[in-house]
Amino acid sequence: MDEARIARRSLSPRxxxxxxxxxxxxxAAVFAxxxxxxxxLAQDLMLERLPPFWLDGAEPGYWLGTDSLGRDLxxxxxxxxxxxFIVAFAAATSACLLGSTLGLIAGYLGGWADRMISRIVxxxxxxxxxxxxxxxxxxxxxxxxxxxxxxxxxxxxRFCRVxxxxxxxxxxxDYVESARIAGYGRIGIMLREVLPNVLxxxxxxxxxxxxxxxxxxAILSFVNLSIATDDPTWxxxxxxxxxxxxxxxxxxxxxxxxxxxxxxxxxxxxxxxKARFDPVLR
Amino acid sequence: xxxxxxxxxxxTMLVTLFGVAIVVFxxxxxxxxxxxxxxxxxxxxxxDIARLRALYGLDKSIVQQFFIWLAGVLHGDFGASISLRxxxxxxxxxxxxxxxxLATVALLMxxxxxxxxxxxxxxxxxxxxxAGIDIASGATLSIPDFLWGLVLILLFGVLIPVFDISGRVxxxxxxxxxxxxxxxxxxxxxxxxxxxxxxxxxxxxxVALALPLAAIIAxxxxxxxxxxxxxxxxxxxxxxxxxxxxxxxxEALKNAALPTLTLVGVQFxxxxxxxxxxxxxxxxxxxxxxxxxxxxxxxxxxxxGIVLVFALLFVLINLAVDMTYALLNPRLRHG
Numbered sequence: 001m002d003e004a005r006i007a008r009r010s011l012s013p014r015x016x017x018x019x020x021x022x023x024x025x026x027x028a029a030v031f032a033x034x035x036x037x038x039x040x041l042a043q044d045l046m047l048e049r050l051p052p053f054w055l056d057g058a059e060p061g062y063w064l065g066t067d068s069l070g071r072d073l074x075x076x077x078x079x080x081x082x083x084x085f086i087v088a089f090a091a092a093t094s095a096c097l098l099g100s101t102l103g104l105i106a107g108y109l110g111g112w113a114d115r116m117i118s119r120i121v122x123x124x125x126x127x128x129x130x131x132x133x134x135x136x137x138x139x140x141x142x143x144x145x146x147x148x149x150x151x152x153x154x155x156x157x158r159f160c161r162v163x164x165x166x167x168x169x170x171x172x173x174d175y176v177e178s179a180r181i182a183g184y185g186r187i188g189i190m191l192r193e194v195l196p197n198v199l200x201x202x203x204x205x206x207x208x209x210x211x212x213x214x215x216x217x218a219i220l221s222f223v224n225l226s227i228a229t230d231d232p233t234w235x236x237x238x239x240x241x242x243x244x245x246x247x248x249x250x251x252x253x254x255x256x257x258x259x260x261x262x263x264x265x266x267x268x269x270x271x272x273x274k275a276r277f278d279p280v281l282r
Numbered sequence: 283x284x285x286x287x288x289x290x291x292x293x294t295m296l297v298t299l300f301g302v303a304i305v306v307f308x309x310x311x312x313x314x315x316x317x318x319x320x321x322x323x324x325x326x327x328x329x330d331i332a333r334l335r336a337l338y339g340l341d342k343s344i345v346q347q348f349f350i351w352l353a354g355v356l357h358g359d360f361g362a363s364i365s366l367r368x369x370x371x372x373x374x375x376x377x378x379x380x381x382x383x384l385a386t387v388a389l390l391m392x393x394x395x396x397x398x399x400x401x402x403x404x405x406x407x408x409x410x411x412x413a414g415i416d417i418a419s420g421a422t423l424s425i426p427d428f429l430w431g432l433v434l435i436l437l438f439g440v441l442i443p444v445f446d447i448s449g450r451v452x453x454x455x456x457x458x459x460x461x462x463x464x465x466x467x468x469x470x471x472x473x474x475x476x477x478x479x480x481x482x483x484x485x486x487x488x489v490a491l492a493l494p495l496a497a498i499i500a501x502x503x504x505x506x507x508x509x510x511x512x513x514x515x516x517x518x519x520x521x522x523x524x525x526x527x528x529x530x531x532x533e534a535l536k537n538a539a540l541p542t543l544t545l546v547g548v549q550f551x552x553x554x555x556x557x558x559x560x561x562x563x564x565x566x567x568x569x570x571x572x573x574x575x576x577x578x579x580x581x582x583x584x585x586x587g588i589v590l591v592f593a594l595l596f597v598l599i600n601l602a603v604d605m606t607y608a609l610l611n612p613r614l615r616h617g
Contacts, residue, residue, distance in 0.1 A: 122294070123301035126593040128555030131573050135585055138577040139309055215426050219559050222428075223574050238432065242563070245440055256432050260425060267424040 015272035018265035025262060029081030037061055038072035040079040040232050045070050049248040065250045067240050073251060076232035077258055083226070083233045084262070087147055087217040092209040094152035099159025100202055106160070107167025108190045117160065124157045133216055134225055142228040147220055151213050159205055166198040200277035204270040211266030218259055234259055284608055291604055295597045302593040303355065307348050310582050355590065361583035365576070370587035374569065378591065379462035380450055381561070381568035385554050387465070387484055388491035392553070393546070395492065396499025401535070403500065404507035405526050415500060422497035427556040431490035431563040438486060446483045448565045455479060487564040491556050495549050502545055506538035540610060547603025551596045 028035050038061065047070035053063050064073040106117040136150035170176065171194065179189045214234075220226040221235030222242075234255045241252025335341045342350070354361070360370035403415040425433075439447035451457065451464060455476065459467045465484070468476040510516060511534055519533045520526070558570030565571070569588055576584040 119297065119301065122298045123305060125551075126298055126302050126596045127305075127589065128558055128570075128592045128596070130555060130558045131570070131589060131592060134558075134574060134577045135309065135589065138580065138585075211424075212426075215428060219428055222559075223562060223578070225577070242432075242435070245435065249436065249440055252432065252436060256429065256436070260429055260433075263426070263429070264421065264424050 012272055012276070014268045015276070018268040018272065021261050021265045022269065025081055025258075026085055028078050029085050032078045032082055036072075036075035036078045037063065038075040040071060040075040041230065043069045043071055049244070051248075052250050052254075064254050065248065067237070067251045068244050068248065071232075073237070073254055076237055077234070077255060080232040080234045080237060080255070081258075083144070083221075083231065084214050084217060086144065087151065088210040088213045088266075091148045091151035091155075091213040091216075092206055094148065095155040095209055095213075096159050096202060096206050098152060099156035100163045100198075102156070103160040103163030104167050104190060104195065104198070107164035108171050108194055109186065110168075110171075114164070117164070121157045121160055124154070127154075129154050130216070130219060133220060134223065137220055137225045142225055144227050147217055147226050150220075151216050155209060155212065158209060159202070162201055162205055163198055166201050167194050170194045170197050200274060203277065204274035207266050207270030207273060211263040211270075214259065214262055214266070287608055288605060291601055295601055298597055299593065302590065303352055304348070306586055306589050306593075307351060310586055311344065311347075360587040360590070363576070363581055363584040365579040365581040365584070370583050373572070373584065374587050374591050376462055377567065377569040377572050380464070380566065381554070381557050381570060383463060383465045384484055384488060384561070384566065384568060385491070385550070385557055387481075388488040388553055389495070389546075389550055391488055392492035392495035392499060395496035397503060399496070399500035400503035400507060401527070401530055403504040404511060404530060404534075407508055407511075412504075415504070419497040419500045422493050423501070425494070427490045427494060427553075428559050428563065430493050431487065431560050434486045434490055435563070445486050447486055448483075450480070450483055450567045451476070452479050452483075483564075483566070487557075487560045487566055490560050490563075491553050495546070495553055498549055499542060499546060503538060503542045506541055507534050510534045510538045540607070543610070544603060544607050547599060547606075550603075551599050554592070554595060554599075 044066075047059060047062065047066050048068055050059050050062050050066040050070075051057055052065045052073075053060075055065075058065065062072050062074070064077070066072055067076070102117050106114040132154050133150045136153060137146050140146035140149060167190075176189055176193055179193050184192065217226060217233065218235035218238065221233035222239045224236070224239065226233055226235060237255040238252060238259075241248070241250075241255060245252055332341075358371055360374070362368065363370050363373055366373060399415050399419065403412045406412055435447050438445045446452070457464070457476070458471065458473070461467055465477065465480050468474070468480060507530060511530070516529055516533050519529050524532065557568060558573055560566075561568045561570040562574050569591070573585065573588045575581075576588065
């Protein structure tokens, strides 16, 4: 048993690979002004559509080439990571707090609270999420906080459904019954007994949701409905790349690879954490 | 029993739709910016503004406004699009067939790819083939349709330009169609040249939509197949001398498909939701693409209409799945 546990701890390359990429991307985003080789907004038509460093015609200092306005692609990707990670953390945490609270209430208290919350979830599930997000941002006005609010308002149902089911099965367990006999109140049991037991699912979902938030932000900035300023975003770079795809493929390829790696890492990281926290596997 | 179940579901569906209507109404009315101001030319007199307010019922209380609006919606009156100056319902029904055709082709592809992978995986369970399918489906699942669309554009639009990556049909073609169901009509008219052109445009967006769902089908169906393959009746079929593939196709698939079917129904609504951005990506002239234009133009009546039609589609699919499940599941059929 112990050997198996040690083996699992040391042999989780996906957790390390995923975590490694996320830490790298996060550090680059946080220290963007120090790390980025160029000013991400500086345009220079003399330098337009420079290819990445291994191709003929590349300029030193512009490692991944430039876009059709001569802006350095690598610097734009690094600065775009700032928006991506801010949205990932803020939106996923908000969705998690909102959804988990409602899910915990619905699952543990049951009765009319459960019926009402479940009905709201049903209504929410009838909206196409991307369209809902675009609509909310259009209504709230573009900007970082609108994007975060829109994602949280749409995606809380993911947490709510899972946590509700978990809390329901936990509420039927013996230990909850013992706590009740021991004289704890309903809210006390919910916070002290049920919450810690649903936490592993919450953490795994949270990581998954961060990946989803990054994608939604990319989609919103792809249709030019994300932030109002001209700061670079991954979706915005992709939109430029889609337009100049036949002249400068790298403007689409590099942000795409960045996004895929980030989304894969968030989901693998979540899966890995879940496996590690899972009491059955542990 | 079945009828009762149907009526209960129908009632829940209506309650859900009523909730959707409230949410749409509230979201749209929260919108900053006066809708009247956007409709009038600059320099309109106060009288004109007041008249238009009264015309659209904006001088009444918000609850009254909701019920006036709801009554209109129930009569099929979704108002007129501000940017296109046409009846919203007409615009929506003009675009809906394109989206339905795309979503259906994507669904069929997802089932074909997913089921093939599942059968292959179950047949060679415990081997490297199964492990490969697990890894591939896991990775496919984590990457959403938006990114698949971009990958496909790069691969088959630029690297090996074999498929069209823009539009629904080649613009130079003369279209004899009377309905908006181009694909269906081209087949019925035996204009297979047009069918081919439509499919060539549809293939890339459909694959982008299909891949995540195909991965889910592959995982779940393989799991169910593996469970069924250990049951006595399947073992008996094997003893009778059927090959493993025959056993799966003739005996196991029938009983393993039910859990997958329910899931496919729910996931199909996610696929339809995905058409919004995928249509945009491939400039495919469907409802989703029009929705994004409507949002960019702040065309609130049109957005309302599109969101409501999508919501109606979602609950109808869920109802259909639930009823199919009840019909196919012997325990519910006879209970």
